[in-house]
Amino acid sequence: MLWYPYTQMRQVSELPKMVSGEGVTMHLEDGRSLIDGISSWWAVIHGYNHPVLNAALLTQANKFAHVMLGGMTHNPALDLAAKLVSITPAGLNHVFFSDSGSIGVEVALKMAIQYWKNIGYSGKSKIISLRNGYHGDTFKAMEVSDDSDFTRAFSDVLTRGFILDIPTGGFDADAAQVKEATDALEALLQQEHQNIAAFIVEPIVQCAGGFNIYSPLYLKAARDLCTKYNVLFVFDEVATGFGRTGKLFAAEHAGVTPDIMILGKAMTAGYMGHAATLATTAVFDSFLGDNYEKALMHGPTFMANPLACAVALQSITLIEEENYLQKIARIQAIIREQFDTFSTPAIVAKRTIGALGAIEMKDAACLSGFKEFSQQKGVWLRPIGNVLYLMPPYIITEKELLTILQVMKEWIQQIK
Ligand SMILES: Cc1ncc(COP(=O)(O)O)c(C=O)c1O
Incomplete structure (x- = not known):
């Protein structure tokens, strides 16, 4: 049996199973697709299945x-x-x-x-x-x-x-x-x-x-x-x-x-x-x-x-060669712009730099159920404790980035 990282194995339920990837999208066995908002633990900066890297x-x-x-x-x-x-x-x-x-x-x-x-x-x-x-x-x-x-x-x-x-x-x-x-x-x-x-x-x-x-x-x-x-x-x-x-x-x-x-x-x-x-x-x-x-x-x-x-x-x-620092500056600007529209008393702090945005919530309970919610909405994000964050691949399009941010916002705005 496979032993998963940072996991209480007694609580493992059925996990999404990836079968292929393209750009920022992870395709799952059950036919669903998820936009990767955290670059697979911050590594997949050019997205999946990149022809030049392949x-x-x-x-x-x-x-x-x-x-x-x-x-x-x-x-x-x-x-x-x-x-x-x-x-x-x-x-x-x-x-x-x-x-x-x-x-x-x-x-x-x-x-x-x-x-x-x-x-x-x-x-x-x-x-x-x-x-x-x-x-x-x-x-x-x-x-x-x-x-x-x-x-x-x-x-x-x-x-x-x-x-x-x-x-x-x-x-x-x-x-x-x-x-x-x-x-x-x-x-x-x-x-x-x-x-x-x-x-x-x-x-x-x-x-x-x-x-x-x-x-x-x-x-x-x-x-x-x-x-x-x-x-x-x-x-x-x-x-x-x-x-x-x-x-x-x-x-x-x-x-x-x-x-x-x-x-x-x-x-x-x-x-x-x-x-x-x-x-x-x-x-x-x-x-x-x-x-x-x-x-x-x-x-x-x-x-x-x-x-x-x-x-x-x-x-x-x-x-x-593809001027990634400019892409990253654009990602930063969009994250900042969207974070400015997030407002609920449950937010303790918003932090952004480069292609990274994090929202610290008042406690981890605020984010309980978020992973399932975001997957239903077609987005892959995993909060750490009381912090909800995104670190997308640098090749992400504006539309895909806005989809991730919208999912974060929808969840955060309904917290009392
Ligand atoms: C700052 C920092 N150093 C070291 C590591 C460990 O890297 P690895 O998981 O490749 O062993 C991590 C992983 O998250 C990290 O964020």
Whole structure:
């Protein structure tokens, strides 16, 4: 029997069964069709069954589908690494591939902790992270994620580091709001920096933890503080990377380069799991030596899978050649325009950035029954807790986007 994710299996009823996809539409076995409002966990940015991505996949499959990266190399891996270096913030010059966002985070934290050892520091192994942060489901990723339904069963075995609040005030917070949060960071760094390897954040938007948006000023200030106190700054762009926040990478809102950055999800456009952990030359160089002692001892079987690399390269080409950032700006404008017309006392906050919109409701009960309602209306959306959100594929038409927003509105407006 198939075991489903984040699911109380005793409560599983019959699930919609997808048999094919086209554009933003998922076709089901029972003849119904659903518009995907969340890009299959934020990955399927070009929609389903994209002919150009299919062709890239088949072309590579006809050469070789996989080869180990240990002791062997290949062009899809070399080309994708070079491409990622050229499009990410300047200074991230080295790329380590792995098979999922969570593993990309594990690799980043291993890099950060070993970096300090390699350059002769001892004891710098703790990690700072942010309240409501989410970085994946493997153990170290859970340790740097905030305590939540995702981690609770393991709270007695997780070794926690330090946790800080994001600044209040959203993207446009004023200097005073940001200062409160940066003062807290500086106070912690002053006291504990000799024990701290890294500060990990989801830059600009915390996704699974409730779609909380915060100011780029915080990232700028935190960048300076991390440098001042000898702590690596790590950006987890697994959810925000490849355009979701309106810039190709969320780091660009702040104009800073982290020491380590993790990409996943949309990198392979939903075709297969893959992730990349990028590092600066300073981090990379610390791993150089005459033996394995200083090397990065990590190597997932499917790292740099040629099919994944070929699709990722083609996906980036589409983003660049078909001016996706303009499409995303248009999606943002439509979401904002429509959200302005949503009004009920049950709404606590509306948050939008790029191709992402989230409505925080006063409690999760407000959204009970929503999934079934939206499916009846031909739309695929899955609230997280008390937050109803959309993160559509970037190829969505205005009509399809308005259909999703109308379904959200219909539900929200009838809540007393
Ligand atoms: C910010 C962030 N980091 C890491 C992950 C984990 O990625 P994966 O599910 O590919 O392991 C996620 C998944 O939602 C995420 O949102």
